[in-house]
Amino acid sequence: MQIGIIGLGAMGAGVARNLLKGGHDVVVWNRSPQAVETLVAEGARRADTPGGAFDAEIVFSMLAQDETIEEVVVASGALDAARKGVVHVNLSTVSVAFADRMEALHAEKGLAYVAAPVLGRPDVAAAGQLNVLCAGDPAAVAKVTPLIELFAKQVWPFGDKASRANVVKLAVNFSLASMIETLGEAGALADAYGVEPAALYEVMTGTLFAAPAYKTYSALIADARFEPAGFKLPLGLKDVRLALAAGEAQSTPLPIASVLRDAFIEAIAAGDGAKDWSALAAGAFRRSARKLG
Amino acid sequence: MQIGIIGLGAMGAGVARNLLKGGHDVVVWNRSPQAVETLVAEGARRADTPGGAFDAEIVFSMLAQDETIEEVVVASGALDAARKGVVHVNLSTVSVAFADRMEALHAEKGLAYVAAPVLGRPDVAAAGQLNVLCAGDPAAVAKVTPLIELFAKQVWPFGDKASRANVVKLAVNFSLASMIETLGEAGALADAYGVEPAALYEVMTGTLFAAPAYKTYSALIADARFEPAGFKLPLGLKDVRLALAAGEAQSTPLPIASVLRDAFIEAIAAGDGAKDWSALAAGAFRRSARKLG
Amino acid sequence: MQIGIIGLGAMGAGVARNLLKGGHDVVVWNRSPQAVETLVAEGARRADTPGGAFDAEIVFSMLAQDETIEEVVVASGALDAARKGVVHVNLSTVSVAFADRMEALHAEKGLAYVAAPVLGRPDVAAAGQLNVLCAGDPAAVAKVTPLIELFAKQVWPFGDKASRANVVKLAVNFSLASMIETLGEAGALADAYGVEPAALYEVMTGTLFAAPAYKTYSALIADARFEPAGFKLPLGLKDVRLALAAGEAQSTPLPIASVLRDAFIEAIAAGDGAKDWSALAAGAFRRSARKLG
Amino acid sequence: MQIGIIGLGAMGAGVARNLLKGGHDVVVWNRSPQAVETLVAEGARRADTPGGAFDAEIVFSMLAQDETIEEVVVASGALDAARKGVVHVNLSTVSVAFADRMEALHAEKGLAYVAAPVLGRPDVAAAGQLNVLCAGDPAAVAKVTPLIELFAKQVWPFGDKASRANVVKLAVNFSLASMIETLGEAGALADAYGVEPAALYEVMTGTLFAAPAYKTYSALIADARFEPAGFKLPLGLKDVRLALAAGEAQSTPLPIASVLRDAFIEAIAAGDGAKDWSALAAGAFRRSARKLG
Structure with missing residues (x-):
């Protein structure tokens, strides 16, 4: 499956590697190029813009905070460049208000938004043993769950309102x-x-x-x-x-x-x-x- | 061994039973007589006063609070009636200041004082599976440890100053x-x-x-x-x-x-x-x- | 002097009346029209937009919170419609961060920004007896101080960084x-x-x-x-x-x-x-x- | 009137001086003798024990804390040495529980107890301008009020339960x-x-x-x-x-x-x-x- 990944910090890189290991076609974007080089060397493709990573079936983002996501995903125009029907799985720890806003914004643009914040430190992410709290549109959640399982020890469902996972x-x-x-x-x-x-x-x-x-x-x-x-x-x-x-x-x-x-x-x-x-x-x-x- | 027990609430009674099961000669005192009757029916002897329970080699007390111990053990004159060389093991949760005062008071009277507050609820006490925090004079601690082990899952030593266990x-x-x-x-x-x-x-x-x-x-x-x-x-x-x-x-x-x-x-x-x-x-x-x- | 006033709640209306009493040409804007009618009946002119109130020498704003000011003064384009050289005196209680942002934004647009939050309830505002905490560009502060004195008992200066007053x-x-x-x-x-x-x-x-x-x-x-x-x-x-x-x-x-x-x-x-x-x-x-x- | 005073710290000494100035026969006790000497030089008489100060019609005490009063007034036997009918006015800041205990103890011994904690620092005490919070038996309060007024700016009555003043x-x-x-x-x-x-x-x-x-x-x-x-x-x-x-x-x-x-x-x-x-x-x-x- 074509998978975009935005954010290659220690956590995001671990997720990306497990998806690569799962045999998926992974396209990555990161602000600093170093982390991109490393992942490309391991088989990922490079996206030149956040929007490029949204040219996929499913996009995972793992960024530090509301403001960064606002800038990278919204202000950059990435959502407008998104492939039709994409499911955006946000692994980041964000505010409840921001999760609500993101869910509404995706709905407006005809995109699916799944909140999937994780429990576990970078070594756990690398080992594919994260605990993942997951909520959002049931069809979207069902679609992404097998992918999440590539880096999760367990997926904990919290219903159809994304912000509940947050x-x-x-x-x-x-x-x-x-x-x-x-x-x-x-x-x-x-x-x-x-x-x-x-x-x-x-x-x-x-x-x-x-x-x-x-x-x-x-x-x-x-x-x-x-x-x-x-x-x-x-x-x-x-x-x-x-x-x-x-x-x-x-x-x-x-x-x-x-x-x-x-x-x-x-x-x-x-x-x-x-x-x-x-x-x-x-x-x-x-x-x-x-x-x- | 001759063992006195003061305080037969749910916790103290559990301790007493495990000491009886261990084959010891147990003499009990409690403010309300009902609990005494029950233990006597199970093989313990009755003490008419707290001092009577101090006519033993080792005394365990399990009372609710500083004030009760002050009244039952100190003001009652029990310590003055104590058999020479007795070791008093206080299982109660008391204040640090009171533990210090008790340690000093026992030393004045030539008695040994061991603090041994416990972790666990009444069912754990009954099952003889308490965790016991233990501190006091090393010789006294050594002497009472085999008895404590009759109702403890584990004894955790905290050195020779009693109040540290508290x-x-x-x-x-x-x-x-x-x-x-x-x-x-x-x-x-x-x-x-x-x-x-x-x-x-x-x-x-x-x-x-x-x-x-x-x-x-x-x-x-x-x-x-x-x-x-x-x-x-x-x-x-x-x-x-x-x-x-x-x-x-x-x-x-x-x-x-x-x-x-x-x-x-x-x-x-x-x-x-x-x-x-x-x-x-x-x-x-x-x-x-x-x-x- | 031509004075714009934005925000005619109980506090803002009190300020406006004292400026009218001082003989000034006052142009007012408020979201709900009722308060505007009242002030117009007392001699003020009506501005149809916030920008209209910024067609003045000095503008006072008294609004409830950061978000309202952001919307009414910034997003509405009022600052871009402002007369050259206008001094904007913000009487509102705002966050320190917002005050800093406003000061920078005004500077970018060549406008002066003075923070002048007030102490006192509506009856005190009506009586012209507010205590006004005032900070910002010294020339701008000097220019507006005689006007502030029309509704203040005392003006308390806090230097040239606007947010200090906040x-x-x-x-x-x-x-x-x-x-x-x-x-x-x-x-x-x-x-x-x-x-x-x-x-x-x-x-x-x-x-x-x-x-x-x-x-x-x-x-x-x-x-x-x-x-x-x-x-x-x-x-x-x-x-x-x-x-x-x-x-x-x-x-x-x-x-x-x-x-x-x-x-x-x-x-x-x-x-x-x-x-x-x-x-x-x-x-x-x-x-x-x-x-x- | 014969007045005993117990406690000649900065506050107590100020009180004593104002009572001397009022022409009363003042007998003082203090733990450290220095303060006693000073007051004697100013016309007071010396009591050798706290009980000596209770050989008076009215006794004022101003001590640091519950424990000190317990020791000086109760444990010393002073109350038992008290002249019949004495009113004890405790100016000290004590706990509510201690005030209740003192009131009961005085009643048992047939003595009157008035709580009269003060507001003001030493210089205010010296100037006779303390604010005094006063509660206790109405007859006793009535009797001592003219004396309190010698060192008080105002007496604030709080009814007949002493601890309310505390x-x-x-x-x-x-x-x-x-x-x-x-x-x-x-x-x-x-x-x-x-x-x-x-x-x-x-x-x-x-x-x-x-x-x-x-x-x-x-x-x-x-x-x-x-x-x-x-x-x-x-x-x-x-x-x-x-x-x-x-x-x-x-x-x-x-x-x-x-x-x-x-x-x-x-x-x-x-x-x-x-x-x-x-x-x-x-x-x-x-x-x-x-x-x-």
């Missing part, structure tokens, strides 16, 4: 951020009494909190190993901000998310903006004038 | 409360956009948050099944308050815990004081004028 | 919102112990807090007199949100503002969205399951 | 702390955009917030003049903690107070524990990695 993604990332801050505060409390945070985390992940997220993040926090970043701290702030905005639009206060937002901003002010978002946990130590790690 | 316990319960509130807020956000909280929780517990605590509590929350209470909401408030007090004593702010404290108080004001602490999650729905379940 | 306005409104919530919480605490909130407020405004804002708002709160709204609750939410956004853009967390944002959202969910923003204070009573007033 | 005092101090933090955050926001905090405060105190508390504290904050301390930061934390505890006892959450509590703790961790509580405002700057002043 709400779930934001709720999950908010929960991760809450876990990170909570591990930081619990660790700082333990540390204040001479208990190594790692010893506390060992109990937690050995008993009630024996989950992948707790194991991964508590190890990063206990070692203060925040670089290289798997997911940069300002992206965490962005997702919490989007969760808060989605809540506000439906008159739903999220007091924990508000605390997290302040903590992210404080972490950026403290100079941790280039680090992994697990560095959020260092704030609990900083506020008590101690140092994590 | 800090860890408070940090774990704080983490659980944070998880409950976060599940509530994430669920309310999903619900506001037409996604069933249960569907969100299924993704979470099927992927990053596949941990016992998340599975147990998200099911209770999704079904709004808050009665009967496994752990009453005001006890959750108490533990968060103790975590905050411990933080304050070491100049360690815990902003997430502060939000939880307010949320617990609000839940009690809303009439949920007799429910399980998982009812905390209903607050996120209440604040947005919707109803959970 | 930051100050947001900081003041944030401070007012904080005062309202604090009065609510302090009142709820007093009420919980049988002290009338009014009795507490009497001490406060009779001693340390003897300020106009405290006197006005504590009276509204004590009487639960939230209608008619002088400044609607969602506008208070908007201003706190803009303060938070301005803070975030400069890595400045504002934890009190975060609590206020949640409280505003909760008040809207509780059905108080059409009331005065002083109704925020009712939340402190609601959270403790009591009722204010 | 609730009001805590509510006022909570409001002051909220004002300080809000001034800090508003100032940090302004500063982040190049506006001097002093310029913002000038607008505020020149318009809506023209109150003594705002004028006094905004000047201290703008100049970062936190020493010498008029009221030390940990005392501010104590009062906010007491307000939170009073709220919790009546199921009344105080989310702003929770934020303040964390901010106070953070300030102490940052090394500001010996400074005036207005140093709380520096936290807003610290969190954004800037410096106040």
Whole structure:
């Protein structure tokens, strides 16, 4: 099948490779040419414009934020250049309001829009083991699901309103951020009494909190190993901000998310903006004038 | 071995039964006589006063809070009636300051004090599968560990300062409360956009948050099944308050815990004081004028 | 002098009348025609488009929010229709980012932009007694100051960068919102112990807090007199949100503002969205399951 | 009249002097003898024990906190040594629960207890211009009011339940702390955009917030003049903690107070524990990695 791919960051490139491996005709576009060269060397074709990638049956996009998608997909005219009947699968984490706007805009232009934000870091994408939250027009979803399965461990359906998949993604990332801050505060409390945070985390992940997220993040926090970043701290702030905005639009206060937002901003002010978002946990130590790690 | 047990609530009774099963000579005291009768029928001996239970080699206490222990163990004169060389193992969740005071008081009187707060609900205690956080004088800890193992799945050592085990316990319960509130807020956000909280929780517990605590509590929350209470909401408030007090004593702010404290108080004001602490999650729905379940 | 006025709500109309009284040639535009008729009957001229109001020496705009100004002043083409050399004085409360964008856009088009957000309610505007926070190009500010003085009690200069006046306005409104919530919480605490909130407020405004804002708002709160709204609750939410956004853009967390944002959202969910923003204070009573007033 | 005074700190000494000036027979007790010497030189008599000061018709106490009063007035046996019919006027800021306990204890012993916490700093006490919040048995209040008027600008009655005066005092101090933090955050926001905090405060105190508390504290904050301390930061934390505890006892959450509590703790961790509580405002700057002043 002819597949367009827009955005070849670490996540998008992993997706592209799995589609290539699946034997598909993949045409790629990326802002910086380096990533395009690499994929072309692996068998992809190059699109000179975003619109070129929309000359396909199905298009996947994986971009950083609303504004980038607005610019690359909408303002560039790519949607107007799209092949008739194309299904656009947006893998990016976007705001609920933007997902609604995209769904409406595609409908106006006679195109199908599927929201399919993913759970998993770049290594998981490369391994084709992402968890994919998926919502949109049922026929379109049915059409793209076999392709998504080439890079997914599991596809989680959330009905026919695209933005619902985005709400779930934001709720999950908010929960991760809450876990990170909570591990930081619990660790700082333990540390204040001479208990190594790692010893506390060992109990937690050995008993009630024996989950992948707790194991991964508590190890990063206990070692203060925040670089290289798997997911940069300002992206965490962005997702919490989007969760808060989605809540506000439906008159739903999220007091924990508000605390997290302040903590992210404080972490950026403290100079941790280039680090992994697990560095959020260092704030609990900083506020008590101690140092994590 | 001669073992005293003070406090035969659901947790203490489970501990007592496992010690009886281990073939020990168990003497029990409880404020209300009913629980004593039951244990006596199962082979325990009755103590008429707390001091009577301290006429043993090792004493376990499992009481609700600092004030109760102060009254039953200290003000009653039980410590003064204690057999020489007794080791007192306090399984209760107490404040850090109280643990320090108890340790000092026992030392003054030539007694050994071991803090051994537990993780697990009454059914886990009955099954002898508790996780026990343990700290205190090394010789005393060594002496009581084989007995603790009669009701523990695992003993987690935290060194020779008793209160460290209590800090860890408070940090774990704080983490659980944070998880409950976060599940509530994430669920309310999903619900506001037409996604069933249960569907969100299924993704979470099927992927990053596949941990016992998340599975147990998200099911209770999704079904709004808050009665009967496994752990009453005001006890959750108490533990968060103790975590905050411990933080304050070491100049360690815990902003997430502060939000939880307010949320617990609000839940009690809303009439949920007799429910399980998982009812905390209903607050996120209440604040947005919707109803959970 | 020829003066254009865009936006004839309660505030804008008050400004327009004071300029008419000052003997100026005032041309007005408003979305709904009713307000235009009234002003025309009082001596103003009608502009059929926003651009018509920009055919003047100085233009004042007083509109509800960024989006409205974007639409009315920018998207309508009014700036392109502006008379050469016009000074646009924006009295509206806008975001810092929008003020920066407006200043740059005016500069591009060779126009002068002055930010002049105001403190005071409609009756104060009518009386010509507003406090006006003013910033922008010094020559432009000098030119418009005598006109502003026709409706101001005092003009407070904040230098040559327009958005600084907007930051100050947001900081003041944030401070007012904080005062309202604090009065609510302090009142709820007093009420919980049988002290009338009014009795507490009497001490406060009779001693340390003897300020106009405290006197006005504590009276509204004590009487639960939230209608008619002088400044609607969602506008208070908007201003706190803009303060938070301005803070975030400069890595400045504002934890009190975060609590206020949640409280505003909760008040809207509780059905108080059409009331005065002083109704925020009712939340402190609601959270403790009591009722204010 | 024979008047006992317990506690000769800066506040208590001011009260004592005004009573001496009023021509009364004043007998004083203080833990450290220096302050006693000074007052004796001014005409007071020395009591060798707290009980000695209770050999009077009316006793005023002004001590730092619940624990001190418990020790000095209760544990010392002073109440048992009290002259029959004595009225004890407690000027200290104590917890609501402690006030209730003291009232009951005095009643048991046939003594009268009046709560009369004060508003004002040492210089105001010296000038005899305190605002005094007063509650307790009406006959006792009537008897002591003429004496209180010797050091008060105004006496504010709050009925016959003593602890109500204490609730009001805590509510006022909570409001002051909220004002300080809000001034800090508003100032940090302004500063982040190049506006001097002093310029913002000038607008505020020149318009809506023209109150003594705002004028006094905004000047201290703008100049970062936190020493010498008029009221030390940990005392501010104590009062906010007491307000939170009073709220919790009546199921009344105080989310702003929770934020303040964390901010106070953070300030102490940052090394500001010996400074005036207005140093709380520096936290807003610290969190954004800037410096106040």
